[in-house]
Amino acid sequence: MLRIADTRTGRFVEIPYAHRHLLRICVHLPVIDTGIGLAHLRAPLVADVLARTAELQGLQAVTVLLTPDLPPEQAQALERAMADLGIHPPSRVGVHRLNETPCATADVHILAYGTAAPDAVGGVRIDVGELGAAPPAGRVPDRGHLLASGLPGDVYAPEGTDPLAVRMLLLGHGHRTQVAVSDTGLAEARQLLRHWRQQVADWAQEPSRPIPADALRQAHAALADDLDVPAVLDLLGGVATRDDVPSGAKFETFAFLDRVLGLDLAREVGHQHRAAT
Known part of the structure; x- marks a missing residue:
């Protein structure tokens, strides 16, 4: 609810x-x-x-x-x-x-x-x-x-x-x-969006794994509690760096939550992608 x-x-x-x-x-x-x-x-x-x-x-x-x-x-x-x-x-x-x-x-x-x-x-x-x-x-x-x-x-x-970097910038605030809105803020959003898309493309090459139960629970709770999208973005940032989460599970987590975020995080899957600059 x-x-x-x-x-x-x-x-x-x-x-x-x-x-x-x-x-x-x-x-x-x-x-x-x-x-x-x-x-x-x-x-x-x-x-x-x-x-x-x-x-x-x-x-x-x-x-x-x-x-x-x-x-x-x-x-x-x-x-x-x-x-x-x-x-x-x-x-x-x-x-x-x-x-x-x-x-x-x-x-x-x-x-x-x-x-x-x-x-x-x-x-x-x-x-x-x-x-x-x-x-x-x-x-x-x-x-x-x-x-x-x-x-x-x-x-x-x-x-x-x-x-969609503009979208990401706006979603980062309650x-x-x-x-x-600033050039710096947009540049940071663009860089993070590019980085996440590259990571998702890399993770997609690994075997699929279930979304971590704690991450799924926290994401649902954040969205259900006054639509706390910034908390979901923070959650994804944490999942990306967790050593205990397999790459396949990271992919599934990002792909699932992108259904709400709408950032096209799987854009680079199956395509040659460039390193972030």
């Missing part, structure tokens, strides 16, 4: 309600004049991880995305940007209305930073933390807030950065905390 802290009360609530096998998620993006940027993609990312976690537990998840009334080009750019970040397409995308029927009975409402929502809306509410630039010393240039290209890696990260 998943336990999520409701922003309005601070209390943990078990979802979905009444032992149902369907988790309904509604993502709210703000109605603003300046357009939708990477900062607002953090809410759909949280919804994606929540849906993946639910599905890992045998539940079905349905996600509805409510957006401002975007011009066609911005709507298409938003769709492409979500795909670049590995976010599964929502079941439905609609223009933001307070009485939107698909969200009236949602189990969880996920609000991008700066989004206003009436307190009367039922279900658990998650207010996603702010996403901003780092201090000047490590600042990522803001070359336009709009999703003109639809590629967050092009707009907010150094050229050539895998967009979804309610503020995140400062």
Whole structure:
């Protein structure tokens, strides 16, 4: 069972309600004049991880995305940007209305930073933390807030950065905390992602072994406890260096948890890969 802290009360609530096998998620993006940027993609990312976690537990998840009334080009750019970040397409995308029927009975409402929502809306509410630039010393240039290209890696990260490194950077922080994006942070995420993919490719050549019971238990507990994805990333870092875990078990652990992380960790399996630089 998943336990999520409701922003309005601070209390943990078990979802979905009444032992149902369907988790309904509604993502709210703000109605603003300046357009939708990477900062607002953090809410759909949280919804994606929540849906993946639910599905890992045998539940079905349905996600509805409510957006401002975007011009066609911005709507298409938003769709492409979500795909670049590995976010599964929502079941439905609609223009933001307070009485939107698909969200009236949602189990969880996920609000991008700066989004206003009436307190009367039922279900658990998650207010996603702010996403901003780092201090000047490590600042990522803001070359336009709009999703003109639809590629967050092009707009907010150094050229050539895998967009999934952006995803990894964001997943490394609790979804309610503020995140400062910097060149240094993105470079570290890119390097770790590359390193893990190379390790997974190496481990895949060894005989398969079961996932360590303690690692599986800790991962499930972290995800069930307010979607603690940073703890899962830390867990994988620990598993990678454990001498008591065979290579085949390390592969299975990374492959299994990547179903939630969505980092394409098995990308290099079966392919020639380069050493990390």
